[in-house]
Amino acid sequence: MIPKVPDRRKDKKTSFKDLVEYMTNREEDKESLTDELDPSDRTRYDKILKQAGANLRAANHHLQAVRRVTALDANAIRIRNGSRREIVYPDGFGDADFGYSNDAQAQGGVDDNKHQRSISSARDHLRAAANYLRQAPGVDRDFQERARARRTSIKSAPSAHKRGYSSDESDVIDDLESGRLLGDAQTVISPSGIVCQHNCLSLSSASAEMKAVAAQNARVDDPVYHVILSWPSHESPSDSQAFACGLHAVKAVGMEGHQYVFAIHRDTDNVHLHIAVNRVNPDSFNAVYPDRDYFKLDRAMRELEIKYGWTHDNGPHAVFERGGKKVIDWASTKFDSKGKIPTKAADMERYGAEESLFSYARAEPRKALTAALKNSDLTWQQLHDVLAKYGLALKEKGQGFAIYDLFNDKTTPIKASDMHEQLSKSRLLKRLGDFQNSSPNIKPIIKYNKFVEPKRDPNIREERRQERAEARRKLREQYNDYKKTFVFQRLNTADVKAQFAAIRDESRRKRLLVKTTVSDPAARKAQYSIIAFETLRNRERLKRKLKVEREALKNSPANKRLSYKEWVEKQAALGEQAAISQLRAFAYAEKRKESELSRSFTNNSVNGIKSTEPSEPLAKSESPDVTYRVRRDGAVVYRVNTDKPCFVDHGPYIEILARGESTQKVLAAVMHAREKYGASFDFTGTEAFKRHAISVLVTEQIDVKLKDAAQEAIKREMEGQAEKDRRISRPRR
Numbered sequence: 001m002i003p004k005v006p007d008r009r010k011d012k013k014t015s016f017k018d019l020v021e022y023m024t025n026r027e028e029d030k031e032s033l034t035d036e037l038d039p040s041d042r043t044r045y046d047k048i049l050k051q052a053g054a055n056l057r058a059a060n061h062h063l064q065a066v067r068r069v070t071a072l073d074a075n076a077i078r079i080r081n082g083s084r085r086e087i088v089y090p091d092g093f094g095d096a097d098f099g100y101s102n103d104a105q106a107q108g109g110v111d112d113n114k115h116q117r118s119i120s121s122a123r124d125h126l127r128a129a130a131n132y133l134r135q136a137p138g139v140d141r142d143f144q145e146r147a148r149a150r151r152t153s154i155k156s157a158p159s160a161h162k163r164g165y166s167s168d169e170s171d172v173i174d175d176l177e178s179g180r181l182l183g184d185a186q187t188v189i190s191p192s193g194i195v196c197q198h199n200c201l202s203l204s205s206a207s208a209e210m211k212a213v214a215a216q217n218a219r220v221d222d223p224v225y226h227v228i229l230s231w232p233s234h235e236s237p238s239d240s241q242a243f244a245c246g247l248h249a250v251k252a253v254g255m256e257g258h259q260y261v262f263a264i265h266r267d268t269d270n271v272h273l274h275i276a277v278n279r280v281n282p283d284s285f286n287a288v289y290p291d292r293d294y295f296k297l298d299r300a301m302r303e304l305e306i307k308y309g310w311t312h313d314n315g316p317h318a319v320f321e322r323g324g325k326k327v328i329d330w331a332s333t334k335f336d337s338k339g340k341i342p343t344k345a346a347d348m349e350r351y352g353a354e355e356s357l358f359s360y361a362r363a364e365p366r367k368a369l370t371a372a373l374k375n376s377d378l379t380w381q382q383l384h385d386v387l388a389k390y391g392l393a394l395k396e397k398g399q400g401f402a403i404y405d406l407f408n409d410k411t412t413p414i415k416a417s418d419m420h421e422q423l424s425k426s427r428l429l430k431r432l433g434d435f436q437n438s439s440p441n442i443k444p445i446i447k448y449n450k451f452v453e454p455k456r457d458p459n460i461r462e463e464r465r466q467e468r469a470e471a472r473r474k475l476r477e478q479y480n481d482y483k484k485t486f487v488f489q490r491l492n493t494a495d496v497k498a499q500f501a502a503i504r505d506e507s508r509r510k511r512l513l514v515k516t517t518v519s520d521p522a523a524r525k526a527q528y529s530i531i532a533f534e535t536l537r538n539r540e541r542l543k544r545k546l547k548v549e550r551e552a553l554k555n556s557p558a559n560k561r562l563s564y565k566e567w568v569e570k571q572a573a574l575g576e577q578a579a580i581s582q583l584r585a586f587a588y589a590e591k592r593k594e595s596e597l598s599r600s601f602t603n604n605s606v607n608g609i610k611s612t613e614p615s616e617p618l619a620k621s622e623s624p625d626v627t628y629r630v631r632r633d634g635a636v637v638y639r640v641n642t643d644k645p646c647f648v649d650h651g652p653y654i655e656i657l658a659r660g661e662s663t664q665k666v667l668a669a670v671m672h673a674r675e676k677y678g679a680s681f682d683f684t685g686t687e688a689f690k691r692h693a694i695s696v697l698v699t700e701q702i703d704v705k706l707k708d709a710a711q712e713a714i715k716r717e718m719e720g721q722a723e724k725d726r727r728i729s730r731p732r733r
Helices: 016-022 042-075 102-106 113-136 136-151 158-162 167-173 207-215 239-252 293-308 343-352 357-359 364-373 382-386 424-432 460-483 493-517 520-553 563-572 575-604 663-677 687-700 709-729
Strands: 003-006 078-081 084-088 186-189 195-198 223-231 262-266 272-276 317-322 325-330 392-397 400-405 608-610 625-629 638-642 647-649 655-656 680-684
Touching: 003 293, 016 207, 016 223, 016 262, 158 400, 195 239, 207 272, 207 608, 223 239, 239 262, 239 272, 239 293, 272 400, 293 317, 293 325, 325 460, 357 364, 357 400, 364 382, 382 392, 400 424, 460 563, 460 575, 563 575, 608 663, 638 663, 647 663, 655 663, 663 680, 663 687, 680 687, 687 709
Parallel strands: none
Antiparallel strands: 003 223, 078 084, 186 195, 195 262, 223 272, 262 272, 317 325, 392 400, 608 655, 608 680, 625 638, 638 647, 647 655
């Protein structure tokens, strides 16, 4: 099985509706003369329900308008001032929100005609919807029963009443009071004949339900999570197995309990399952963005393959046989991780404390053989000589080749491909031609001696490695739990609104007092201006105060969620053994990274500056435009007029980072290298970068002698051309 996570749209506007329609419909679902007629009324029922849904949405729109009007009419404060009537609306509402006409406002109330028209329109739409539903009693009855049972177990969410919904999902959540929309899994067949499973009210309303729940989290810009599980062409899972695999995959990425829609497609050579999941949890309204989701899904595929006995597909994880059990581990490309030790050889090393020919051949002899196989002009004689140096011989056995002990015929041979995959008979014959026996006269460097105690029991080594991997996986799960339960401290929204409301209410109270006590219009206008100024001043003071409080919370160490490495360091300090093991893995990874970087500079594949003299990183800057910061590994990162790193001093070499080849940045790195290495060093990297860096030396007239003869020749050529250009540009006398 292979998991596929399609790329997210760049505009982050993936639609639940479009995805569900794509999953549940066939592109070739067009009417044809050869199509078989469906004796059921499913197509007619779908059209009837679609019309009924349109009428219900229209009725819901009119009823919402009526409810808003009623709330406004009940809470509006009318103040009479002569013949003019002023309406002060509740906080957060305005005339445009309710569709009032100017005539209705002038009369000091609500337009009763519009009120009655809205009620009448809603009644007409409800009557039309009822007529449509009577025509499809069988379809409607099943939906009503599930909706009624679901509604009895829903808990209301008061915060959801304050949120606004668009018309396409308001009909779904209106009666449900924005509560939990999840139910039992329902397996249905779409109008196109595709078998689907979902945990929403119905397949037709699933996209609107998911959109309604996603609207509860305003920070989520792309709530759609789409995954495809694909089986090999020779595997054909049942519908129940495919849906069980989908639930297992959803659980693997931490979205268990979320709204989902599954659809099985069997119209291609490979059976595949489409999974559409809502990132937003319907209970907590928290969004889930799984970290390293592809690797989690790939591991889940190996678990499912073991569970159902399917063939194992290639991926980051692989299935190994260890200690008689199937275990899942990272699929490594290292030589020592391939080639399972034969059972007899393993028993020999475990119970007899003797080294097997298998372990001996895959140690030093394999390394020498690997180097020899890189020779494009390798011959049979050279191959026999390499093996003879270690007391081994390559001979034909049965239909293939085997590796023998050159000095003991009683030693059980091993398959040649177990020593190295390139020693298989088909590969060697294709590369070297017909097999040639040889009797080498080379003295062996070392010989196989089974009485030499093996350096380490490979089975115990694998068991410990598996234990460490399992402990680190559990450690990662603990960190994920820590991330989910971590609560960021924020200002109380209700308190903030209350403070602004207090300023507003105080301003209204003062205006009302002035209006009722001051009779002179000029004096009243002046008082209004003073009140407006004081209100604005109080608002600005409150905004500054809240800004300071928010910055304090933002910068508080207690309000910052730890990164995985920081969290592991904290757990290691408490004595957690798995965390200590993970810290060692971090250290090894850093060492490998540093070693790879050193090899890159040795191979001249990184843009930078290199010196053959050993030196330590230098933290020094003569220019105010150049700043530096020391890293934990001792390297010094330099920045030039920007917050982005420009070049890194690693000691014997200076790395100029990507997109840092501008003249100013290269000049800063060259001046730093001249200060550190003196007037002699080399440039590494691409030819374009080297020529650009040399041109900077020539243009800025920096006295440096490049150690590389080719680079020094280019530098002299550029200096000669620059001198020639200067002579031409000099004015004639």
